[in-house]
Amino acid sequence: MKGFVMLALAIICEIFGTTMLKLADGFTNLLPSVGVIIGFAFAFYFLGLSLKSIPLSLGYGIWAGAGTALTTLIGVIIWGEPFNVITFISLVAIIVGVILLNSSSAPANEKEPLNV
Template sequence: MNAWAYLGVAIVAEVIATSALKASSGFTQLVPSIVVIAGYGTAFYCLSLALRSVPLGVAYAIWSGAGTALIALIGVVLYKQKLDLAGIAGIGLIVAGVLVLNLFSRSATH
């Protein structure tokens, strides 16, 4: 698997773990708590593998930005949380930043 695939797996695992963190109710629910631990373990392991090739700043910006946007979407869809216009704009800017890094920055290829 290449570094970008590892980064993708790290993002998905982190999003799953963070979603389960809410369901764990402060680690009082066993199954969601196990998902949190396994998810974050997988996320950090895959992120460490991605960092063999992807620069730290680029990898972290993509990992955290994509994760933030996905968690906000999950919050709206699964947990019925509301986003106001400022929240939507902010998340849009995060997504735009991730896209700019991936599509236009030469930093991502070094």
């Protein structure tokens, strides 16, 4: 459970960093630029902590998928970016993909390591 709390914090920090990236305007605005650095630093920190107890493929998949979907919604709501059928289908595909990835992940103690 702690891993998923850390993952949620990583997602929140990544969304914050990405939102600040838009406001930084090519790193010409100082405070949002600092926000980018802080947001992404904490995002990777919390992602790293979450991966102590969550499988990499699951944790990264949720982090990337949720971050992408939520950032898209922020773009639509805050900056009036276009939201159309393709955007909606894409968001649904991300959510379904994360759900399928989550349902395919067996507990770590049941998995055999890959011998290469």
